[in-house]
Amino acid sequence: MKFFLDTAHLDHIREACRWGIVDGATTNPTLVSKTGREPRDLYAEICRIVPGPVSLECMATEADAIVAEAKQLATIAENVVVKIPVIREGLIAVKQLADLGIKTNVTVICSPLQALLAAKCGATYVSPFVGRWDMMGQVGMDMIRQIKTIFSNYGFATQILAASVRHPLHVLESALAGADVATIPMEVMQQLYLHPMSDVIIEQFNNDWAKVPGKP
Numbered sequence: 001m002k003f004f005l006d007t008a009h010l011d012h013i014r015e016a017c018r019w020g021i022v023d024g025a026t027t028n029p030t031l032v033s034k035t036g037r038e039p040r041d042l043y044a045e046i047c048r049i050v051p052g053p054v055s056l057e058c059m060a061t062e063a064d065a066i067v068a069e070a071k072q073l074a075t076i077a078e079n080v081v082v083k084i085p086v087i088r089e090g091l092i093a094v095k096q097l098a099d100l101g102i103k104t105n106v107t108v109i110c111s112p113l114q115a116l117l118a119a120k121c122g123a124t125y126v127s128p129f130v131g132r133w134d135m136m137g138q139v140g141m142d143m144i145r146q147i148k149t150i151f152s153n154y155g156f157a158t159q160i161l162a163a164s165v166r167h168p169l170h171v172l173e174s175a176l177a178g179a180d181v182a183t184i185p186m187e188v189m190q191q192l193y194l195h196p197m198s199d200v201i202i203e204q205f206n207n208d209w210a211k212v213p214g215k216p
């Protein structure tokens, strides 16, 4: 399973990439706005640091304009994946971009049928927003499981990218459900390493090691 970092924060990207577990990154307008940076320079820096696909979001709303914006974004670096919201005009653009060989991530997926439409248009990734589903009183992970079944029924190559991840259980359940990727905020990425029992055991080992004589 691939891990993408869901952020536009350069220090966080540098730090997590150092850990050796980051396969890519995703950004969105909210994450970019938090940096206070001009997008194109920021995007180029992110793409230089990240050792894999980087999703950059198109803000146009009409198919021709989305395709034009996507082509511009794709010139930033070879690892750019163009992120396009799941609106009808967006999916028209996704189809055209797929024919041009430009990779797409169809985002803001809030139903398995939207994921099916995106896959039919040739999306490289679909991003179901599991945390947002949970916030509506629905089980976000059900969406991942249903999309997995649909893609497997029909042999779609589109990858399932679990998005809107809020806590480690979302990562665990995404892995169990067979999501291809989870895009993970920095605070959740850090939590993946932690377990109180590990701390207890390590402390016990350190204490016992302190009693061992003749250490180098």
Ligand code: G3P
Binding pocket: 006, 026, 027, 028, 127, 129, 131, 132, 163, 164, 165, 183
């Ligand atoms: O970047 C896409 C997605 O993971 C953002 O989700 O719910 O935190 O806005 P959310």
